[in-house]
Amino acid sequence: MSARIRLRLSVLALASLLSTAALAETVTLRFVQTNDIDRMQEEKGRGGFARLAAVIGAERAEGPTFFVHxxxxxxxxxxxxxxxxxxxxxxxxxxxxxxxxxxxxxFDFGKDNFHDRIAEAKFPVLTSNMREADGSQPPGTLDERIVDVDGIKIAFYGLTTEDTPIVSSPGDMVFKSSIETAKAKAKALREAGADLVVAVVHTPLPVDIALVRAHAADLVFSGHDEHLMTFYDGKTVLTESGSQADDIVVTRVTVDKEVKDGKTRVTWRPAFDIVDSATVTPDPKIAAVVKAYQDKLDAALKVDIGTTTTPLDSRRATVRGEEAAIGDLFADAMRAAVGADVAITNGGGIRADREYPAGTVLTRADIFAELPFGNKTVKLSVTGEQLRAALVNGFSQADQGAGRFPQVSGLTVDVDLAKPPRERVLAVKVGDKPLDLSATYTLATNDFMANGGDGYAVLREAGQLIGPIDAQLMASQVIDYITAKKTIAPTVEGRIRPAP
Ligand SMILES: [Zn+2]
Incomplete structure (x- = not known):
């Protein structure tokens, strides 16, 4: 082949390549996902916003990137x-x-606080199924968002779990069907020319799966269950990024957009990367912001919250061996916070092991020292039989100073601690009525006990009205309770009555 012909062939090949390039383009879109992240700082070298920011920054340096929360x-x-x-x-x-x-x-701090926080957000907050009582879009939120990247139209919508009114405090906000909303949104967005429909949702796994089965989005980025997962059935992507940004799911979507005979055809495929946040260097700018807030927190913990006019005693032998005024106080705060009939919390969870003379001004730090485990208050539905069984367990090792010893609210128990372990509960009253073994009661307790900790296996059989992932910190509830009252005077008042 002569040099001249070879050159001519090369030019032709190049021209054909160029004409294809003019009609088709490939774009890689990056989605970095987080969900269920309430802890700003890392713990044991993993999680937190600074490490998450580093992962986002690395993707942004590579190309078009969406940080979805x-x-x-x-x-x-x-x-x-x-x-x-x-x-x-x-x-x-x-x-x-x-x-x-x-x-x-x-919504844990109510509807007004939700509105205040959303008003401060300088980023798009999407919800398509949550509405104000009058049916309007919540102020500061969007029903959808369409972004154009190199001619590819990416449409976002959002869903918030329908059980929010049961597990949190959204007031009169209305939560419409996630599935029906999603199907309608996907249809409308596709008709409007969206090439890729992205659902950013906070919904339980069964809803996520229903969204996938209905192909109510191309990509579903979900939260709420705190699962770490990547899923693709050839049609729909579903991911969830664990919690606290310990692991971070990065989904890279390669999109081919082809224009043929005036018609646009989009094809795409995903690739997943689960980044262990322990392997990245925290972003220095966000690390500094987090550090400043930690310093602020340290100062805030020194703040006075209220005065106790009676002495309190959290010594180990007291909270694990008898009714303690501080145990009554904590159980009362838990019961009030979730609106339960009764409360039981284990004495072993009260930890500071000290005495507070009458007149002590309590600080937030005192409460966090008493309740250092980050336990949360769950609300259970229990039968009288289960409640009795829980109390039987509670007193079964009282002679050994075990942590399961119950501190209670809303009930009184007659006990004989000299009897064999499972025979110590003599009589139980809820309010001023004898316990009805076949009745149903609501019980406030901590997430550790609800999961069967300290021998409270019976509580695992109870119905969960507010489960661990929806619950709030016991310590915060106790602080709020004391702050609201300003002065407290708990006393040992005969909730637990030992046989003479
Ligand atoms: Zn949730």
């Missing part, structure tokens, strides 16, 4: 108990969120 972030944390989640919005503002949907925990 699938909700549950304003609560529960120590600092949120004080600033109602304001620091989280500030951190997210500095990170730059591309799409967030509210989760149930965004």
């Amino acid at each position: 699938s909700g549950d972030t304003l609560s529960p944390s120590l600092l949120s108990g004080i600033d109602k989640g304001a620091h989280i919005i500030d951190i997210l503002n500095q990170m730059g969120v591309d799409a967030m949907t509210p989760g149930n925990h965004e």
Whole structure:
């Protein structure tokens, strides 16, 4: 072949390549997902916003990137108990969120606080199934968001779990069917020319799966269950990014857009990367912001919350061996916070092991020292039989100083601690009525006990009205309870009555 012909062939090949390139283009879109992140700082070298920001930054350096947040972030944390989640919005503002949907925990401090926080957000907050009582879009939120990247139209919508009114405090906000909303949104967005429909949702797994089966989006980024998962059935992507940004799911979608005979055809395929946040270097800018908030928290913990006019005693032998005034106080705060008939919390969870003379001014730090485990208050539905069995367990090792010893609210128990372990509960009253073994009661307790801890296996059989992932911190509830009362005077009043 002569040189001239060879050259001519090459030019032809190049021209054909160029004409194809003019008609088709490939774009890689990156989605970095987080969900269920209420803890701003890392723990044991993993999680937190600074490490998450580093992963987002690395993707942004590579090409078009969306940081999506699938909700549950304003609560529960120590600092949120004080600033109602304001620091989280500030951190997210500095990170730059591309799409967030509210989760149930965004309502833990009520509807007005939700509106205040959303008003502070400088990023798109999407919800398509949650509405104000009058049916309007919540102020500051969007029903949808359409973004154009290199001619590819990406449409976002959002869903918030329908059980929010049961597990949090959204007031008169209305939560419409997730599935029906999603199907209608996907149809409308596709008809409007969306090439890729992205659902950022805070919904339980069965709803996520229903969204996938209905192909109510191309990509579903979910939260709420705190699962770590990537899923693709050839048609729909579903991911969830664990919790606290311990692991971060990155979905890279390669999109081919081809224009043929005036018609646009989009094909795409996903690739997943689960980044263990322990392997990245925290973003220094966000790390500094988090550090400043931690310093603020340390100062805030020194704040006075109220005065006890009676002495309190959290010594180990007291909280694990008899009714303690401080145990009554904590159980009362838990019961009030979730509106339960009765409360039981294990004496072993009360930890500071000290005495407070009458007149002591309590600080937030005192309460966190007493309740250091980050336990949350769950609300269970129990039968009288189960409640009795829980109390039987509670007193079964009282002679050994075991942590299961119950501190209670809303009930009185006659006990004989000299009897064999399972025969010590003599009589139980709820309020002023004898316990009805076949009746149903609501019980406030901590998530450790609800999961069967300290021998409370019977509580695992109870119905969960507010489960662990929806619950709020016990310590924050106790602080709020004392702060509201300003002066407290708990006494040992005969809730647990030992046989003479
Ligand atoms: Zn949730």
